[in-house]
Amino acid sequence: xxxxHQTTSHDIERYAGLFAKRTHxxxxxxxxxxxxxxxxxxxxxxxxxxxxxxxxxPETFAALMGAIARDSCASALQYGPTExxxxxxxxxxxxxxxEGMQVDADDxxxxxxxxxxxxxxxxxxxxxxxxxxxxxxxxxxxxxVFSSYEADVVQIEMDTDGMRIDLLEETLDRLDRExxxxxxxxxxxxxxxxxxxxxxxxRRTRLVEIARERELLVLEDNPYGxxxxxxxxxxxxxxxxxxxxxxxxxxxxxIFSPGIRLGWLVAPRPVLAxxxxxKQAADxxxxxxxxxxxxxxxxxxxxxxxxxxxxxxYRERRDAMLDALAEFFPPEAEWTRxxxxxxxxxxxxxxxxxxxxxxxxxxxxxxxxxxxxxAYVDSRGGSSMRLNFSNASADxxxxxxxxxxxxxxxxxxxxxxxxxxxxANPAPAREDSEGDSGRRAERAEKLAEVVQLPPRKPQKxxxxxx
Amino acid sequence: MSGRRVAVLKGGSSLERLVSxxxxxxxxxxxxxxxxxxxxxxxxxxxxxxxxESAADVAFIALHGRGGEDGTVQEIxxxxxxxxxxxxxxxxxxxxxxxxxxxxxxxxxxxxxxFFAFNETAFREFGAAExxxxxxxxxxxxxxxxxxxxxxxxxxxxxxxxxxxPEALVSAFSYDEKVLLERYVEGRELAVGLLxxxxxxxxxxxxxxxxxEEYFFDFEARYEIGKTDYVxxxxxxxxxxxxxxxxxxxxxxxxxxxxxARIDMILARDDEPQVLEAQAIPGLTETSLLPQAAEAAGLxxxxxxxxxxELALARPAATLSI
Numbered sequence: 146x147x148x149x150h151q152t153t154s155h156d157i158e159r160y161a162g163l164f165a166k167r168t169h170x171x172x173x174x175x176x177x178x179x180x181x182x183x184x185x186x187x188x189x190x191x192x193x194x195x196x197x198x199x200x201x202x203p204e205t206f207a208a209l210m211g212a213i214a215r216d217s218c219a220s221a222l223q224y225g226p227t228e229x230x231x232x233x234x235x236x237x238x239x240x241x242x243x244e245g246m247q248v249d250a251d252d253x254x255x256x257x258x259x260x261x262x263x264x265x266x267x268x269x270x271x272x273x274x275x276x277x278x279x280x281x282x283x284x285x286x287x288x289x290v291f292s293s294y295e296a297d298v299v300q301i302e303m304d305t306d307g308m309r310i311d312l313l314e315e316t317l318d319r320l321d322r323e324x325x326x327x328x329x330x331x332x333x334x335x336x337x338x339x340x341x342x343x344x345x346x347x348r349r350t351r352l353v354e355i356a357r358e359r360e361l362l363v364l365e366d367n368p369y370g371x372x373x374x375x376x377x378x379x380x381x382x383x384x385x386x387x388x389x390x391x392x393x394x395x396x397x398x399x400i401f402s403p404g405i406r407l408g409w410l411v412a413p414r415p416v417l418a419x420x421x422x423x424k425q426a427a428d429x430x431x432x433x434x435x436x437x438x439x440x441x442x443x444x445x446x447x448x449x450x451x452x453x454x455x456x457x458x459y460r461e462r463r464d465a466m467l468d469a470l471a472e473f474f475p476p477e478a479e480w481t482r483x484x485x486x487x488x489x490x491x492x493x494x495x496x497x498x499x500x501x502x503x504x505x506x507x508x509x510x511x512x513x514x515x516x517x518x519x520a521y522v523d524s525r526g527g528s529s530m531r532l533n534f535s536n537a538s539a540d541x542x543x544x545x546x547x548x549x550x551x552x553x554x555x556x557x558x559x560x561x562x563x564x565x566x567x568x569a570n571p572a573p574a575r576e577d578s579e580g581d582s583g584r585r586a587e588r589a590e591k592l593a594e595v596v597q598l599p600p601r602k603p604q605k606x607x608x609x610x611x
Numbered sequence: 612m613s614g615r616r617v618a619v620l621k622g623g624s625s626l627e628r629l630v631s632x633x634x635x636x637x638x639x640x641x642x643x644x645x646x647x648x649x650x651x652x653x654x655x656x657x658x659x660x661x662x663x664e665s666a667a668d669v670a671f672i673a674l675h676g677r678g679g680e681d682g683t684v685q686e687i688x689x690x691x692x693x694x695x696x697x698x699x700x701x702x703x704x705x706x707x708x709x710x711x712x713x714x715x716x717x718x719x720x721x722x723x724x725x726f727f728a729f730n731e732t733a734f735r736e737f738g739a740a741e742x743x744x745x746x747x748x749x750x751x752x753x754x755x756x757x758x759x760x761x762x763x764x765x766x767x768x769x770x771x772x773x774x775x776x777p778e779a780l781v782s783a784f785s786y787d788e789k790v791l792l793e794r795y796v797e798g799r800e801l802a803v804g805l806l807x808x809x810x811x812x813x814x815x816x817x818x819x820x821x822x823x824e825e826y827f828f829d830f831e832a833r834y835e836i837g838k839t840d841y842v843x844x845x846x847x848x849x850x851x852x853x854x855x856x857x858x859x860x861x862x863x864x865x866x867x868x869x870x871x872a873r874i875d876m877i878l879a880r881d882d883e884p885q886v887l888e889a890q891a892i893p894g895l896t897e898t899s900l901l902p903q904a905a906e907a908a909g910l911x912x913x914x915x916x917x918x919x920x921e922l923a924l925a926r927p928a929a930t931l932s933i
Contacts, residue, residue, distance in 0.1 A: 181629035312765035392648075496778045502767060504626055509788070511624075556781050562734045563743070563777035 153169035156193045162478070167273075167295050183513035189545040192513040194338065194487055195536040196399050200458060201335045217437060225433040226427045228417075229255025231407070233436040236443040237409050241395065243449070244370050247251050248393075252411050254421055255431045259368060259396035263287050264393060265423045266329065266364055267294045275318060276327040280308050280518030282490070282529070284338045284366065287331060291522075292300035298522045299327070305481070307334060308346030310351045318358060329362040329392075334382055334487025339520050339531035343484060354380055356390035364414075366394045369486035371452050377564045383411065387469070392416065397439060399487070400452050405435035459487070465530060465539035466546060473550030475557055480532075487535040490517070492528060492554060496560050500532045502552060509547040510548035617642050617920060618667035618693070622653035625676035626762050628785070634895035635673035641916040642671070653686065662691050669923050670695040672892060676761065680892045696923045698891040698907035702867040706891040709791050710759045712866065716783075716886055717864055721858065723886045725750055725794040728759060731784055732857070744790055749771055754830060755793045758786035769795070793887075798879040801845060803859035804893065804904035805870045806915070807922055812863055814856035815904035819845035841900065843907045847878075855884045862886055870922045873901050 178592075183190045213221050216410040228234075234250035241248055256262050271277060273295035282299030289299045298322075301313050313330070320327060332352075334344035344352070356363050365382045387412060396408035410420060424430075431438040442448060443482065466489055470480055480491035493499065506512050517529025530549075532543055618640070620630055623633030635651060642649040652661050654674065662670070670693050672684060684818070689696045693766075696704070705711055707812035710728040717723060726747050733739035756779040758766045766786035768779035783790040800822075804815035818835045822839040847855070858872040866872075866889055873893035892900040905915045 161794075181632070182624060185624060281840065408637070469699075496781060498778070498782055501782040504765060505785035508626065556785070559731065559734060559778050560781050561785055562738075563740050563780055 146590055158233055158345060164563045167293055168476070169294035171203070171259065176484065177572070182507050184486045185511075188507065188511045189537065189541050189548070190513045191532045191534070191537060191542065191545050191549075192515050193533055193535070193536055196403060196406065197458065197536050198402055200455065202272050205442075209438055209445075213434070215315055221434045223433055225347045225422055225430045225436065227254075227430050229253070230433070230440070231437050231442050234288055234409075235507065236440055237395065237471070239364050239443065240400075241393075241411070244367075244378065244384075244448050245380055246393070246411075248388065248411050252417065252491040254410050254412075254415065254417055254424065255385070256424065257428055257434060259366065259394050259398060260286060260290075261332070261424070262394040262408055262410045263290045263366070263426070265427065265441065266394075266410070267291060267296065268423050269419045269588060270328040270362070271296045276325055277329060277331060278313070278316065278327050278329040280333070280337060280340070282339050282517060282526055282531075283331070284333055285364075285515065285519040285531075288519070288522060291331075299390045300522060300525075302336070302522055303337070303340055303342055305341050306343055306348055306353070308332060308348065310348045310355070314355065315359070317355070325363065329364050330356070330383075332365045332382070335370070335379065336372065336483050336488075338369070338486065338519075339488050339515065340490040341483030341488045342490075343379065343483040346381075349379065349382055350533055353386045353391065356386065357561065361390060363391045364394060365391050368394075368396045368399045372456055372459060372487070373485040374456055374463060388413065399457070401439065401442065405438060407431065407435050407439055456485075458533050462534040462537070462539055462542055463489070465542045466534040470550075473547045475550070476556050477557060478553060487533055489532045489534065491530050492517075494557065494560075495528050497528050497553065497556050499528060502530075502556060504548055505556070507553045510552055512545045512548040514549060569586055575601070614646060614649045614691075615668040615920075616649065616650060616666065618662060618665045618670045619649050619651045619673055620658075620670055621651060621673045622654070622824060623674055623678050625674065625678055625680075626765060627675035629673050630763070630894055631673055631679065633897075634899070636676070636762045637895055637897065638671055638673050638916055642911045642920075644913055645917050648918070652677070658684075659687060659691065662688070662693060665759050667693060669920055671695065671920060671923075672696050672765055673895060675765070675894065681760065694923045694926060696919045697868075697870045698868045698872065702869065703891045705866045706868070706872070706889040707760055708789075709757060709888050710789060712886075712889055713791070715865060716862065721861060721865065721886060722883060723795045725896060727791075727792045728789060729822065730789040732788075734780075743776060744773070745799040747776070750792060750794045753795045755791075755792060756780060756783045757791045758783045759789035760792050773828050793850075795897065796877045796885050798877040798885075799845070801855065801878055801884070801902075803874045803878045804871070804875065804901040805859055805863045805868070806901075806905065806910075806918065807869070808830060808918070812860055812868075814859045814868065815901070816844035816907040817847065817852060818843040818900045818904050841903065843857050843900075843903050851878070851882065858884055858886065862889060867928065870919055871901065 182188060183192050231250060233255050235255040237253050237255070238250050257264065267277070267290055276303060277291050277294055278295040278299050281302050282301060288406055299316060301308050301316060302308065303309060317327070317336050334349065334607045336343055352363065355361065363382060367381055370378070370381065381393070393411040394408065397405060400406070412420060442585055467482060470491065474491070477494045478491055480489050483489060500518065501517050501533045515531040517526035517531065520531065524543065537545065619635050621631050621638050623631065625631065625688060632906045639651055641843065650665050650667055652665065672686055672695055674680060674684060677686060680703060682700040685695060685700045685703050689700065705715060715725045717724050729739050740807060741819060747764040753769050753771045756770055766783050768777050768782050770779045800820040802818045802820065805812050806815060819842045820839050821842060827867055855876065855878065862874050870889060871893065873890040875887045877887060878884050893899060895902055901914050
């Protein structure tokens, strides 16, 4: 009989007393529980950040795995070097060259997904209470990493040109006055998760200058750089800096497969050496099997073609989502128009809490998105949502946005009745309404205001009156 | 009893799906340990077929919230003719709707905080917003805004001033078509588990929730380990404890519950308990309150599960659909 049959609440208490202090930051929440429903097949989920792996040809996968079984079975099943196979690192250099970065394979460490890079960098650089700077909103998956190392996370607002570097400088000055030096800046400069915006070239240049002037490390997370659907690519921060202050996080998750859990870090050698020790402690080495799979796949030389196919598919889906947003979301809503990546960030009137909206959307319309608060460490983002367009068909995206638009309009109309205003029309906009699309086009001009995130709210929920 | 097949109903599309899955996993383990043959059913459109195919002797309802706790699944089981754990259809309807519960309490002279309730139609079509100032004067701030039918803490908000009301109402209406505006009663937060035994229903030791100060107005924190401490048995004078447990039994009987239930109360500053709501299917996870209370009474989780199954099989026919 297994021990779990015997679990009692006293046992829970006993274990709870053994948990480290840092685990106090790690807890499940009612909202995370709610997300369990989004996995149901009858729910249209625009919540995940998943690439569409159904586009990868199964016969290619079978051939690659067959070749590994035939040619290198024993080593594929064996441990590998902590830093990764040299051949895999060579392939990674080739991928980075596609985006204009020249690196030496010895400066690369292969990791178990890009997520491990965030973990290892934080583990290596951050003592409890140290400051980590990131965007507002930031990648929701980075927040639990920073909290688990008890970092003090400071978020810098963005607009359509990405992180506000002027605000970054103000923040750095303030921290300097307080005698605190941030350990690193974490940024997703290109097609940011969750906001979908891209850091402009002047801001990239300035960020790299600041890093140099202040001897500040920057962790550039670039999962989506190659998923560009329009416009010309911008140089990664790493290319502008030459790898002195910028650490580069890459991943195969969005250009090949997240299931293989393969990412990498390029960093100055002294940093890399410590990271390597951290990785040894964490998992000894990255999967030998999937490194060999990547070797085999990339050396075939057809991966760029696959990425191009993904781009044309995701472009179509992004356009379907943008069209649906214009058609079904009420005029009070605003959203970003990403030139690449996987996400659109939509912001609703301040009185709508997207946690509650998600409950209504799941309950009444079987549709899901990520509530914006997950991308903040404070109480901001409550009226925003992240919408993913890579992992649903164009038809499902259109239907999903129609359903979300419906619940949003209902909430706005209801709110209107409480504040005594004329109720907004809760019905979705007509498909052929030209006036409406004209107004949309006009609003597109105001894009600069779109990501302008709501001001920090007072933490009213957390205050006690004693 | 052992050897019997028990259909464990779990999951579903309620907002409390995950809690249900956790409760059910624990129930399944306990049933196996007890020698029953558990058969898990994630409830969905094929529920009736799966119940019939299961040829189970009894259904253990480990569902929470809409569909599972509101009489829906109970009605289906009545029609299929399969005995099930916990309360019957009518008691489920009475407990799931906090407004109905409170009306029954008032009608029968049992204490509950003053309240008003509205559905969306009242606001959309009958201009009920005009009555808010009068309600606010009568209930006074801060007041509590709750969805009528949500079992967990989701959507419950404090409003401290008229300016908080529209947002709080929109939140609550996200979870149900009907909301409850309730006077906020300051006091100790208590939960009383009830379980039927050979001598009828009995109140288990009282659990007290002690939310950490910074989470005092964050109802969801009541459900997160580390944000709220629970004490069982609650430290109360014997006379008070007795009074509270008697009140809980009275509420249980008034609502017509069967098997088990949990009654949540506030022990107000004047030492008088006020009933907030009743749960027809209390959580059965490792951190849930009713199993903790049962444990404090010397009843293991397995014994609790066995009791509920036996009660389901022994349910007098008359109570099935009252």
